[in-house]
Amino acid sequence: MERFILKYFNLIRTIIAFLIGAFICVLIIFIYSKDPSNGLRYFFLGPFSSIGRLGNVIEMASPIILCGLAIAIPFQAEQFNIGAEGALFISAAVATGFGVSTNFPKFIHIPLMLLVAGGVGAFWGFIPGILKAKWKASELVITLMMNYVALYLSLYIINFHFRDKKAGFLVSYQLPKTAWFDQFIKNTRIHYGVLLTIVFIILVYILLYKTKLGYEIRMTGFNINFAKYGGINTFKIILITQIIGGFIAGIAGISEVMGIHRRFNWQGTPGYGWDGVVVAIIGRNHPILIAFASIFIAYLRVSGQVLNLLTDIPAEIVTVLESIIILLITAEAFLTQWKYRITVREAEKREVKIESAS
């Protein structure tokens, strides 16, 4: 048992964090709701109540996964990046502009859209990357600032160049059908962008764990001075992680536009970049764990929507739950005392065994 705990300590810690968060939320529901049993049922099982809602979980998880990957790659090299939000926004705006003003057959148009979005995102990642690599400018503050530059620049692009004036509010023209990701499961909005997301999970996994570059990225994150003395070009690593991150964030935005809205209809940044930070933390920067974490977060969000619709409990309880989980997971010292005690006990046991054997 003890050895099992030690082996899966991180997973157990995550689960305990979730249980504490869930306990607090259940408590709130019981205190507040007039019909707590119904509330609890929807809170935990809401997304299973129809195929459409289950589809919502998947389609919502997709951009969160991509943003999580976009953030995890710089995180793996110990580079902060909270700029996925901005990269996603500006890429989607530029690529939408490109999409509505060009005309190609589908099999050319879609890859071109993705390339434009990815390229803009990569450029957006290049700026904090080069400033950090060259002069150690805080990538955290720079990416934060660039989120706002991206916000206003995108709104300008859409508002003054590609705005559909027939619509009552600020949206772009609709993309031509050749630039759509088709939805392929009935009663849901699951689109081909979701499949693309799966491809990216695999690609990022291979990049991080099966290539030399990935090894260098992880070494840089592990100990940048050690990596430097070991002959790794950390300048290149810092730059390249931000560029790849920006590229993937760009894909995240345009994939959502092409698959679901079919036009740029955001008035403010949609928050997927922050969600990306969240899932990168919960998934400890591992692509496959990030996918699970994103599905989990999307599941909670859909639960929130169901709660909103069918009970007297506001959806924001889910945000509270999320924030408690993240707080507990980021707290490195949370439960380490416990782990320490188990480790000591385990070591003592082994010593006794060795002594009695001899």
Add this chain to the structure above:
Amino acid sequence: MSPLLKSILSPSFGFAILRVMTPILFAAIGVAITALSGAINISMEGTMLIAAFFGVIVSAFTQNLLLSFIAGVLAGIGLACILAYFHLKLKADIILAAIALNMFSSGITIFLLYIFAKDKGTSSSLKSLVFPSIQIPIIKDIPILGQIFSGHNILTYLALISVIIFYIITFKTPLGLRIRAVGQNPDAASSVGVNVNKIRFYALVLSGIFGALGGLYLSMGYVSWFARDMTAGRGFIAIAASNLGAHLPFGVFLASLLFGILNTIAIYLASLQIPSEFIQMIPYIATVITLTIYSIQAARKRKER
């Protein structure tokens, strides 16, 4: 004269700048204090939000300004204490913990807003108070100056005074000296007997207080109600202002003033149907550029050594 120029040259423009600047200045001072102690505090967004909320709720239920003031400040301190506990005691990364707290504040305020006001948008169904505006005796009679500087909310004046308070705390008190020492070299500070964690805790609490004042101004001065996510990124603007002003009192003041001016111009432009996006972008780009220049200078210094 063009209508834009006309409105910019009117005294009401100057008045608006001070109004817009107030919450940013408070929050920027908060960010700057923690920055001096060596941490980036991105939880201002949450601090302001939660203080704005509790100020309104307490004022709606007690109809007492002093109590709502205390409630707002305590809420800000409370959030700072949670951040301090997780960061200093449980060793959480301060950025990630702050992101979690921002989410928490956004979620919990909307949740409670719905419970108290039966509305998820604003608290306008509750009757809450605002802090009084003040006419300054002699200045109010001077033609243009009076129109710009007199008649502001009391918190606006408090914000201006806070710059001086911030200066005094930082440069004239032992606490300020220790905060700067911990920020520049925690190991050296600790070797001469300074309790690093304790000083960082104080810095976080101070920043919580200033952030809370900014939040209170938003919901009980700038407007008279609480609206969901009403900080609208001002906590992040404050980080920009603090960085732009090199975390020093006068610099932070000038940077906040710049943000105030540009935001006010943007508001005027938007009302005239002129693209205001580029004006709104300027302060962020300016921050990126100044940060880069600071970093280049620091890199040169490292090389010389």
